[in-house]
Amino acid sequence: MAYTHLSKFDEDRLLYDLPISIYKKLVNKLNENFNYRKLQAQIKKTLPLVTTKFNNHMGAENIFDELRTKMCSVGTLGILLKECKLDSVWLILYRPEPIxxxxxxxxxxxxxxxxxxxxxxxxxxxxxxxxxxxxxxxxxxxxxxxxxxxxxxxxxxxxxxxxxxxxxxxxxxxxxxxxxxxxxxxxxxxxxxxxIPYIPVCMQQQPPILLEIEENEDLIIKCKARSHPKPCYQWFKDNTMLEGKTSNVLHIKQSNFNVGGQYYCHISNSMSEVITKKTLVLVHSPREKAIAKIALIIANDEYENLQCLMKPRYDAMRIHNRLKKIDFKVICFLNLSLEQMRNAIKIFSEVLTKGVYGLFYYCGHGFKMQESHMLAVDTPESFLRKDSICESELLAMLQQKDPTLLVTILDMCQTVPQRECNPDIYNEIPEILETNINYKSRKNLRNLVQAYSTSSYCPSYERESSQSGLYAMHLSNYITQNIPIIKVFEEVGKSIDKVLKGTERNQIPMYSTNTTKHFRLTDAIQSERNPSPMLNNLNELMAFSKKSFEIRLSEIDITAKITVSLMNSYLNVLKVSVHYSGDLKLSFFTSATIKSNNLSCNEHGKCYIFNPQICQGPLIISISKNGITYLHKLHIQQYIPPILKRLQN
Structure with missing residues (x-):
C-alpha cells in the first residue's frame, strides 16, 4: 500500500538522495531498542535479493547502506516500515495518518x-x-x-x-x-x-460493638451499606438524632467524657431501611507520657560465613521511618559484628532510665535454643551459643535502669540449628553471665513487651517479590497507629495470618507482655526543664550534619562538588557523592584496604563506606580527564558521628 498523500518526500526518490539529516534520524531511530532487527526480518521476508549480505550483527547503518546500494526508494522503505509496525520510524518520512x-x-x-x-x-x-x-x-x-x-x-x-x-x-x-x-x-x-436495577439496603460493614477512646481524641465510627439508589445515612446517640451527621462515617472532633454512650446509624433508600448494631463508646482518662522515646535498630544481612539475606536493610529503613513519624529518636546500624552489637546495646541501655520508652528492633539471622539468639555478621559457619547475643543478655542490659516501657522486637527465625551443620552447639555448656543471673533474679519486672516475627522453633520468611520482609511490612502498617501497644502486635498477627499461604503458614507472629498501663507508642513526650545528662550525651554522640564543599582542579579545569551524608539514616554508612559536569572518570579507594570496611562504589559518582570508623587512612577520590589524573584525599574520620568510635571500642 502506498501513502503518497502522506509522504514528506517523493516516494520514487531513492534513499541515497535523502538529506543527511533525515538519514541520521532514520538510523538513530532504528538503533533505538534494536528496532533495525524488525526491519531486517521484514526485508528478508519481502526483498530476499537485498539480504544477501545481511547477518545478525548488522546495525541500522549497514542495512541502509545495502538498501541504498540496491536503489531502494522512499516508498519501498515506507512499506517495509509499515509492515513491521515501526510507526515511530515511518513518521520520519510520512505525515501521520488521521484517526x-x-x-x-x-x-x-x-x-x-x-x-x-x-x-x-x-x-x-x-x-x-x-x-x-x-x-x-x-x-x-x-x-x-x-x-x-x-x-x-x-x-x-x-x-x-x-x-x-x-x-x-x-x-x-x-x-x-x-x-x-x-x-x-x-x-x-x-x-x-x-x-443497575434497584437493590435494597444491604449492610457491608457494621460499626464496632465497643470503642474505647482517649480524652481529647476524635471519635470516628464507620459503617457501610450497599443499595441502589444510593443509601442515606443518619446517626443517633442514645436514640437522639445527631444533626448534620448524614454520612457513613461519624466524626466528632476533640472528644470529652460527654461523648460516651451508645451510637447507631439508620440507613435507608426508597426501597428499604436498616438500623446498624449499637456501638458503646467509652472515654479513657488522660494518656501516659514519656520523657523521651528512643529506639535502637540493628539490621544484619551481609554475613561473612552464613547465607546472606535480602530484606533486613529495607526492613530496618521501613521501621526507622515509621518510628521517626511518632517522635522516636532512632539509632540505626547496618551489619554489625558481635562486639559492635554489644557496644550498640550498651550505648542504648545507658539512656533507658525511668520515664523513657525504649524500643529495640533486630532483623537478621537467629535461632532458638532454650531462648532466642541473635547472630552478628561475623558469626562463624559452625557457631556456638557464645557466638551470639541471647535474649536474656539483651534484656539484662536494657533493663538495668528500669525504663518506663521496653519493647523488644526480634524479626528473625526461631528454628533450632541443624545438628549436622552445628554438632558442637549441642555439647556446649552455655556460659552464664553475671548480668543474666541478676536479670533473672529480679522481681516485679513490669511494662515489658516482647514481640517475635514467628513462634518458637519456626522459620521467618522473606519474599523475593516484596522489597520488605513479611513481618516488617505488616508491622509498619500498625506501629504508628494510635492504639495500645498490645493491640499493635495483635493486629500485626491478624494481618499476617490473612495473607499466608502454603509453607508460609508456619510463620505465626507471637508476643508477650506484662504491661500494667495502657501504653501506646504514640504517647506524647513531656518537656523537661532539665533534660537527662544521658539524653544530652546521646544527642552529642549521634550528631551529624550533611556537609558539602567544592574542589577546584585547575590542572584539568574542573570544579567538583563533594557531599558527605548518611545512607538512609544508617549511622555507620557514609555516602560520598561527587557532582560534576563534563566527561570525567571517577574512582574511589582507601590507602589501606580492610575487608570489613566494605567500600562500595557505583558509576554515578557515589561511594558508600560501611563502618567508616575502622577505615585506616583517607578516602582517595581519583578524578581523570584527558589522561590527567587528580587525587583528592578525604579524611572521613572527620565526618563520622561520634557514636561510631564508641561502637568500635
Missing part, C-alpha cells in the same frame, strides 16, 4: 444502554485506524485506571459503576524539531450507558 474510528462500543448493541447487576461483567470494545494510537476508557468523564486497551473488561462492583462509558483515542506525534510542539489529535467514541 478514524471504525468501531464504536455500541456498534454490536441494539441500543446504547445496558442493564447489569452487581457482580456481572461489562465488556466493551472499539477500534480506530491511524498512526501511534493510544486508548483510554472513561466512566462519567473520569479516567478508568489501567484501562488503556481497545477492549474494556471490568466487573460491576457497586452502584457507583452505573453511568456513561466511552473511550478517548489519542494520537500524539512529536515535532520534527525540539522547538516544534507535538501534534495531538483526540477523538471520543460514542457512549454506552450502564444501568
Amino acid at each position: 478514524i474510528i471504525v468501531k464504536h462500543p455500541s456498534d454490536d448493541m441494539v441500543c446504547n444502554t445496558l442493564q447489569l447487576a452487581i457482580g456481572e461483567k461489562l465488556h466493551l470494545s472499539c477500534k480506530a485506524v491511524g498512526t501511534l494510537l493510544s486508548y483510554q476508557w472513561y466512566h462519567n468523564n473520569i479516567k478508568l485506571r489501567g484501562q488503556k486497551k481497545r477492549k474494556l473488561d471490568i466487573t460491576i462492583n457497586s452502584c457507583e459503576d452505573a453511568g456513561e462509558y466511552n473511550c478517548k483515542i489519542s494520537q500524539v506525534i512529536e515535532g520534527e524539531d525540539e522547538d516544534e510542539e507535538a501534534l495531538n489529535s483526540v477523538l471520543r467514541t460514542e457512549s454506552v450507558f450502564v444501568t
Whole structure:
C-alpha cells in the first residue's frame, strides 16, 4: 500500500538522495531498542535479493547502506516500515495518518444502554485506524485506571459503576524539531450507558460493638451499606438524632467524657431501611507520657560465613521511618559484628532510665535454643551459643535502669540449628553471665513487651517479590497507629495470618507482655526543664550534619562538588557523592584496604563506606580527564558521628 498523500518526500526518490539529516534520524531511530532487527526480518521476508549480505550483527547503518546500494526508494522503505509496525520510524518520512474510528462500543448493541447487576461483567470494545494510537476508557468523564486497551473488561462492583462509558483515542506525534510542539489529535467514541436495577439496603460493614477512646481524641465510627439508589445515612446517640451527621462515617472532633454512650446509624433508600448494631463508646482518662522515646535498630544481612539475606536493610529503613513519624529518636546500624552489637546495646541501655520508652528492633539471622539468639555478621559457619547475643543478655542490659516501657522486637527465625551443620552447639555448656543471673533474679519486672516475627522453633520468611520482609511490612502498617501497644502486635498477627499461604503458614507472629498501663507508642513526650545528662550525651554522640564543599582542579579545569551524608539514616554508612559536569572518570579507594570496611562504589559518582570508623587512612577520590589524573584525599574520620568510635571500642 502506498501513502503518497502522506509522504514528506517523493516516494520514487531513492534513499541515497535523502538529506543527511533525515538519514541520521532514520538510523538513530532504528538503533533505538534494536528496532533495525524488525526491519531486517521484514526485508528478508519481502526483498530476499537485498539480504544477501545481511547477518545478525548488522546495525541500522549497514542495512541502509545495502538498501541504498540496491536503489531502494522512499516508498519501498515506507512499506517495509509499515509492515513491521515501526510507526515511530515511518513518521520520519510520512505525515501521520488521521484517526478514524471504525468501531464504536455500541456498534454490536441494539441500543446504547445496558442493564447489569452487581457482580456481572461489562465488556466493551472499539477500534480506530491511524498512526501511534493510544486508548483510554472513561466512566462519567473520569479516567478508568489501567484501562488503556481497545477492549474494556471490568466487573460491576457497586452502584457507583452505573453511568456513561466511552473511550478517548489519542494520537500524539512529536515535532520534527525540539522547538516544534507535538501534534495531538483526540477523538471520543460514542457512549454506552450502564444501568443497575434497584437493590435494597444491604449492610457491608457494621460499626464496632465497643470503642474505647482517649480524652481529647476524635471519635470516628464507620459503617457501610450497599443499595441502589444510593443509601442515606443518619446517626443517633442514645436514640437522639445527631444533626448534620448524614454520612457513613461519624466524626466528632476533640472528644470529652460527654461523648460516651451508645451510637447507631439508620440507613435507608426508597426501597428499604436498616438500623446498624449499637456501638458503646467509652472515654479513657488522660494518656501516659514519656520523657523521651528512643529506639535502637540493628539490621544484619551481609554475613561473612552464613547465607546472606535480602530484606533486613529495607526492613530496618521501613521501621526507622515509621518510628521517626511518632517522635522516636532512632539509632540505626547496618551489619554489625558481635562486639559492635554489644557496644550498640550498651550505648542504648545507658539512656533507658525511668520515664523513657525504649524500643529495640533486630532483623537478621537467629535461632532458638532454650531462648532466642541473635547472630552478628561475623558469626562463624559452625557457631556456638557464645557466638551470639541471647535474649536474656539483651534484656539484662536494657533493663538495668528500669525504663518506663521496653519493647523488644526480634524479626528473625526461631528454628533450632541443624545438628549436622552445628554438632558442637549441642555439647556446649552455655556460659552464664553475671548480668543474666541478676536479670533473672529480679522481681516485679513490669511494662515489658516482647514481640517475635514467628513462634518458637519456626522459620521467618522473606519474599523475593516484596522489597520488605513479611513481618516488617505488616508491622509498619500498625506501629504508628494510635492504639495500645498490645493491640499493635495483635493486629500485626491478624494481618499476617490473612495473607499466608502454603509453607508460609508456619510463620505465626507471637508476643508477650506484662504491661500494667495502657501504653501506646504514640504517647506524647513531656518537656523537661532539665533534660537527662544521658539524653544530652546521646544527642552529642549521634550528631551529624550533611556537609558539602567544592574542589577546584585547575590542572584539568574542573570544579567538583563533594557531599558527605548518611545512607538512609544508617549511622555507620557514609555516602560520598561527587557532582560534576563534563566527561570525567571517577574512582574511589582507601590507602589501606580492610575487608570489613566494605567500600562500595557505583558509576554515578557515589561511594558508600560501611563502618567508616575502622577505615585506616583517607578516602582517595581519583578524578581523570584527558589522561590527567587528580587525587583528592578525604579524611572521613572527620565526618563520622561520634557514636561510631564508641561502637568500635
